[in-house]
Each structure stands twice: as C-alpha cells, then as structure tokens.
Amino acid sequence: MDLKRITAGIVALTVHSTKKLLLSRKVVITFLVAAFVALVMGYAGTQGLDPLEDGTNLMDTLILFFFMPVMAMIYGSSLIRDEIDDMSITHVATAPLDRVYSYIGYYIPLVITVTVSVIVIATAGFLAFFTQHDIGAEAVEIYCEFAILIVLGSIVYSSLFLTISVVFKKPVFFGLFYAFIWEGMIGSLPGVIQKVSVKHYLRSIGSGWVDYGDMSGFEEATGFGDSVIVLVLLTVAFLVIGAYLFRNKELC
C-alpha cells in the first residue's frame, strides 16, 4: 500500500471525524461543563482565596482530576461503536485503507476534539477565576502548563477510550466505570496504588512544572522522565491493542 494513499486516507478520515465530533450534539455537554466550571471557579474567585495557590488547586481538581477523563470518555468511548451500530462505518470499512490506518484516522480527531473541549472548559474556569485578580505572568504560566497537561492527557485518554470503543458493545458503561471509579477513586488513594491511574503520571509531570498548589508538593510523584515513559508506553500499548482488534473485527 503506497504512502500517498495511506496519508490521503488518514487525512480524509481525520478531517471528516473531527468535523463530525466538533459539530455533534455532544458539544453541548462541553459548553455546559464549561459553564459549570466557570460558575464554580468564578464563585471561588469571590471568596478571597490565594489566587495562585487556590486557582491552581481548582484547575487541578476540576480539570485534570475530573473533567479530563470524563470528556475523553464522552467523546471516545462510543466513537467507533456508534459508527458500527449505525452502519456509517461502511465507507471506512470498504475503503482501500488498512484498518490499522483507519484506526489512526479515528484516533487523531479524537485527540483534537478532547483537547479542544477540555481547553475550552479550562479556559472558561481560568478566566472566571483569574480575571477577578490581578493576572500576572504567573497566572498565564499556570494556564499554559495546564494546557500542556491537557494535551498530554488527551493523547493518553483518547488511546484508552478508543480501545474501549472497539472492545465493548456497551462501551459507555465501562467508560463510566473507568472514568469515575478507576481514575476518580483509585487514582486518589494514597500510596502506591494510585500509580495504576493515568492521572498519577499526569500530576507527576505537572509537579515538575507547576509552582503552586498541591500539585507542586505532590509527594508520591513519580519522576518526570519515568512518568513520560509510562504514558508513552500506555498510549502506544492502547493504540496497538485497539488497532489490532479493529483490524480483526468483523463488521456486520
């Protein structure tokens, strides 16, 4: 299979699926969550808290801790499954593109969509909180650091939830379990056990950058390099498993 055809196929799928995801009804959820986060952080901003310390903690808790995996779950866990169920996957399944590449054509738009959604939510919260205070270079720095963590989180979580979308017939249920029980609960337990969550490694990376809030003093943090390696390995592993299963999946 020639490179031109592969590239053209991946680009076509990326453009199509990105547009489809960003114009889907699920975008309403993004805006509702953004409004909720803005409301919470806006109210917190009026309470005379330490802007940098508490603002960072709010971003950590609301965005990285909670809505990051939830948004990835909402967009990712049913992406391929929905197309299998409504048969619109036919034009992909009958294209002269190995399904491994088609899978990448689903993964890239998912990363883009999750990133955009969570950035929108984070921006709404950030502006609602920090504009009530004197925004300095530190605040912008915090925003940028979280933006990078959001991109990293989107890359990892998208690979995970896309795999779920291929494996399960009712992926949303497993996605909910993972997002709330696994990441939400196990990822918050003290000690070594939290290291089985993606969130631990994201916060570990963040602890090396962010100078404020609880994240900066993250005692259980894994080293920066190790965290990056773990997340890269996780992403690759999920992509390989997902692509393999998708390639061998009967579509009927």
Add this chain to the structure above:
Amino acid sequence: MTMRERGTENLIVAESLGKWYGEVIGLNNFNLEIKPGITGIVGPNGSGKSTLFKLVLGLIRPNAGEITVFGKKPWRNSELHSLIGFCPDYESLPADSTGREYMSLIGHLHAMSGAVLSKRIDELSELVGMTDALDRKTGGYSKGMKQRMKIAGAMVHDPKLLILDEPLSGTDPLVRKDLIDLTKRMNKEHGHSIIVSSHVLFEIERMTHDVALIYKGRAVASGDISEIRDLIDKHPHNIIIEGEGMVALAKALLDEEYTVSVAFNEGKDSITIQVSRPDDFFGGLPTLMDVTGSSVKSMYSLDDNLEAIFKYLVGR
C-alpha cells in the same frame, strides 16, 4: 446446479463457503462462480445475500471454505476495495453531510483529490440524476435519492466491480425503472461489472440474464435465466383455472400423464390443478378445451412467489 461457462475469468469464486453467526447459518456449503457482466443474486429475505456480499468485501471472515475476489482472499485485504464499489441495502449515508461531502470523503479515501475528484463527482451526480441535490444534506433525501447517492458513492473511484445490495428495495415504480436503466447503463456504457441482489426475480430479469438463486444459505441454482426457468418449469406447478365446463375439463385433465392432481375450489367453475410438466399442460390445454367444450375465463399460477420455487430447487 449449472455453472456458466463463458470463457472469461471469474470475478468471484466461492467454494464450500460457510459462515454462521452463533447458531444462525448465514451461508452453508455455498458454491458459486461469478463472471464479468451483470449478475443477479436472487433470494428471499434472510437467504444469505448480504452475508455473501460481506464476505466478498472482507467485512466478515468465513468459517469454512474459501472465497476469492479477483483471485485474492478478501478478508483483511483492503487493497481489493480499490476494485470494488459497494452500495449497501441499509442506510449508510452520513446524515449531516451533503451529497458532495459524502462523495468527496469517499474520493479522498481512495486518494483522489482536486479537479479530478470534482469532475468525477459532477459526472456521477449527473449520471444518477442528483446534480440538483448534490449540495443538500443527505438526511433530507428521499429513499430513491439516497439509493442514487449510495450508488454514486460506490462508483466514485471507478471500480471494476459494483455490488448493489437490494438497490430497488423500498423504491416506487418510477424510481425502480430509473435504477434498473441506470444499472444497465453502468454496465453497457461504463464497463462496470455489477452484482445486484433482489428478492424479486422479475426485477433482476429486467437487468440481466445471469442469475444465481440463493436459498437458506446455499446457491441452489445459477446460470442463464433460461436455465433457471427450465429448472423452474420442471417444478410441479399449481395452476388455478376459472371458467365454464370445469367438471368436464377436470375429468379430461385427470387422464393426462402430466397431471398430478385436480381439485375443485368453491363452486364448480374453478379448479386447482397440479402438473408435473407445465409446458405439456400449456401446450395441450387448447385441445382439451375443444374436446370438452369448456371455456377458460382466467388462469394463473400459484407459484409466482420465489419461496415455492426455492423450496422445490432445494428439495429436488
């Protein structure tokens, strides 16, 4: 079963092919060869037509036997898709895309782009009569328009083989005629080999004489429609005759070798006759009417439905 021998290479060869979904059999010991041209696949709903197409496209994997398309096994062979265009029998158009966007996506997936793709889209939309609706969302299309757009989508990359799964299903008579004409034109003027399925034999007859009959997961007959017709004609036919002098006609018919049974329907002006050799019956009937002085107002076969024919072909 009869096999066609036209001296041309087979597009599709299925040998002892089997596919089942749990306890449900899709295809069983299925043998078929399909050559270039238009081939009709005829069978009642649930006979295995769509399963066959999915196997041809490599969307599902056979449980037994082998299938080759253009000499290659289709499972996990995406490169074959550049030679095949598929129009499914179900809704597959993305409702939030326009016809042009849909065809563009398919073109891009086949590495087409720019002026070449735009020209192709314009040509095809004209061919299927969808030029005016090209920039409308497909969600607002009628059934016939959707069928046309799906056919156009299947042809974007100019495939050698077009698979049309029940393209006439759910369409009104005018659209049917258009689609039948379009199918013939695509073969005659554009050189596409076409496999078209239906559960109505006469619709397929209007498109092609090469037919394969599928019933309960098996290819029960294939070949020229006249060969199929011969097989069907050997099938004991149930015929209803209505008119005057039916008692005398019934007595005379009972003396004929080809008559299996005669039964009176309500009243004595209607009989149901079962014959083993329909040709002999139809040939001899005028003489019998003369001899018995009977007259026939109407006569029709009870075996117009394919189900009876399939049952006969399977059981023979």
